[in-house]
Amino acid sequence: MIDYFERTLRLTDLEAWTIRIQRVHYSLVIVDERRKAAVEELDTADFIIDEDELRTNYVSVSIFSEKNVQDEYIEPLADLAKQLTEHLVLAHCDVITKFYIEQPEIAIDRLLVEKYGYKLADISLEKLWHLNQD
Incomplete structure (x- = not known):
């Protein structure tokens, strides 16, 4: 379903990707926060998590678009x-x-301004x- 994706920026703690589905453009940004996540940052609506259960590092993935993402595009x-962060979950x-x-x-x-x-x-x-823009 994804027509096109390309990494447009790779820094030590941040990567940016351009994605196109149909004629709609998105940006996916991966940020290594270099800290544990705060409980409120996790999507824990279905379960309760204790701070002791938090993993060693928190990596945020933000997908930006100018409009609400169409339902059929959320899953892809x-x-x-x-796929881009699977190795981090294992780590x-x-x-x-x-x-x-x-x-x-x-x-x-x-x-970028906030981080760098x-x-x-x-x-x-x-x-x-x-390969790396640092």
Whole structure:
């Protein structure tokens, strides 16, 4: 169902992916939070979790789109997120995927500024020639 996906940015603690389903574009951003998740960050509506049950590290996966994600696209997007982060779950990380309505480019710049202090446009073209843009 996913027509196209491409990693557009790879930093030490953050990756950004562009995804297209039909003619709708999404951005998927994986952030290594480098800490345990807070209980309220986990999706625990169906069960109660104790802080002692939290895994060693928390990795957030945010999927951004300008509109609500169509119901039939939620599962393929969540499955892609699982494929990209499966190795982290095995490495004792809590990986939580959440969907947000926000212009993807603005969301990515906001996350970059929060984590690194710069926007995507501030990364030089030469850094984009390499596997890792740090």
